[in-house]
Amino acid sequence: MTEILEPGLLEDPTLPLPRRLAPILRPELPSLAEEIVTEIRRNIPEYTGSIDGPFGHVLRLGVQEGLATFVDRIAVPHGAAAKNGIENICRKLGRIEAHEGRSLDSLQAAFRIGGQVAWRRLMKIAPRHELSSSVMSRLADAVFTYLDELVALSLNGYAEAKTHPAGAMDGRRRRLLQLLVEDSAGNAPLITELAESLRWKIPEQVTLVATRPGVRCAPAALDEDVLLDLEGPEPYLLIPGPLTLARKAMLRAAIPGRQLAAGLAVQPVRAPDSLRWARKALDLAERGVIDDGPVVACEDHLVTLWLLSDTELIGQIARRELASLDAMTAGQRERITETLQAWLITRGTAAEIGQHLFIHPQTVRYRMRRIEQSLGDQLKDPETRFGIEAVLRAMSLQERVTARRPGDRTA
Incomplete structure (x- = not known):
């Protein structure tokens, strides 16, 4: 019969083999x-x-x-x-x-x-x-x-x-997960006691992963330290440490064919933030704003998440910074803001911006004169210029969000 190894006993023996x-x-x-x-x-x-x-x-x-x-x-x-x-x-x-x-x-x-x-x-x-x-x-x-x-x-x-068959222990692991996500600071004594009883080492960082109801999971394909609750209306998992390539592969193996999103790796007391970001990223992925495969990592889309974190506030900033364009028709306003965004991003010449927008350089010069007339003083101030660039990027992302039908989700 094969001998059972204690944890950590896969040591690297001295192999008398040439390194070549x-x-x-x-x-x-x-x-x-x-x-x-x-x-x-x-x-x-x-x-x-x-x-x-x-x-x-x-x-x-x-x-x-x-x-x-x-x-x-x-x-x-x-x-x-x-x-x-x-x-x-x-x-x-x-x-x-x-x-x-x-x-x-x-x-x-x-x-x-x-x-x-x-x-x-x-x-x-x-x-x-x-x-x-x-x-x-x-x-x-x-x-x-x-x-x-x-x-x-x-x-x-x-x-x-x-x-250790599944059953009561699974319930205790879900309870531990809930305590961590609800308020790990306030629940610290309970978390410590429950983690010790489960032999679950409290990590320095955790990454929360969000998915949708109805997922079919193979729990045995998950690493032993992963906590999960897939039975609620907003199912999620907790991975100790950051989302490594190995952890991504694990998630794809355990929950194949479904969209998942991973928040940032944070201290356990910030677990609710990681889960909130993961759920926001999942929503954006399902709407087609983020395209990052079956496991979306928030760390790859921080600016998008930030710009779309408060759409009402973005609207307020847009009304304040772009008020001078209100007299234009909707079509004029769209063309002017498109050119302005291209200029803010590239700071290129009229020819370069024209190539980027597929329009004639002379058209770019005409639009830039309109922009100078309407927003000239604002564009000289670095803080205001940054605000305008941010709001234009956010508006562009928001258009991609609203372009999808409400509730239109990918599998």
């Missing part, structure tokens, strides 16, 4: 990962229906991360290579198997297939790089020792899921 192997192996990893997943799909019937779902996403990520970590251990054999990623993924695979009601036989078979495919590739490239039989022998030992470690970590996750 790492740059030889690394270019092979992308195609090797695809070949391994293809072979697993072909040879394990139990995975036929799940290989394209949340389990398949985690499995594919595990293959990629497992290969990369192995090569990193060759390149830096004394513990400098990060190992938390592959540890978490292996445990997650074990938990998914437990939740799906399967034994570990299929997962262990998948690891064996991965090892066999990887070894065939090594045998194929060895002659090209004149790898000696001694190096290949040590490499074989390293590969299959590493696979044993990964299987043991998966067994850990499987055993944990069997020992």
Whole structure:
């Protein structure tokens, strides 16, 4: 029986392998990962229906991360290579198997297939790089020792899921999440007590993620430290720390095919702010104002969120700063503000602005004279000029918001 490893025991052993192997192996990893997943799909019937779902996403990520970590251990054999990623993924695979009601036989078979495919590739490239039989022998030992470690970590996750089934603990985790979002400062004693009972380490930062009702989630595909409440009218999750690429991949695997938005990473006491920003970003993404894939990150759209945070205030600023344009017709006003915004953004010549707007430079000069007549004094003041630029950007974004039908949302 495979030995269960205690947390953190996937250490980087001293691999008596030449470091020159790492740059030889690394270019092979992308195609090797695809070949391994293809072979697993072909040879394990139990995975036929799940290989394209949340389990398949985690499995594919595990293959990629497992290969990369192995090569990193060759390149830096004394513990400098990060190992938390592959540890978490292996445990997650074990938990998914437990939740799906399967034994570990299929997962262990998948690891064996991965090892066999990887070894065939090594045998194929060895002659090209004149790898000696001694190096290949040590490499074989390293590969299959590493696979044993990964299987043991998966067994850990499987055993944990069997020992701690969902139910009462899920309710306590939702309560912890609610306390954090409601008022983590005022609820500090309760949060500390509940977190300790759940063995959930209170992080220095949290990122809140918003989605819409009716999502189908594979909880076992989530990292163990993620808190979630997907049953309410405004479902959301809490991720300890910032939204890394690995966390994004995790969210896509656990909640495939749905739009999500992640707020900023903040101290736990600011969790409500992160959730508020996430929900605003989700709304803008569904309206087509933000286009950033299935997981929108607020940190990539801060100016847009700021400019659209108070549309009534934007209207007030527009009425104050652009009052001198009120005498114009709607069409004239639109053309003048379009030219003014282009000038404020580019500070280009008439020819450059004309190229940007697809109009003749002489038309630009005419419009700029109208702008000078109407707003000349205001544009000389830096603070007022900044206000005008901000309000024009906000008005442009607001037009994109209102262009979508109310309630028109993407899946």
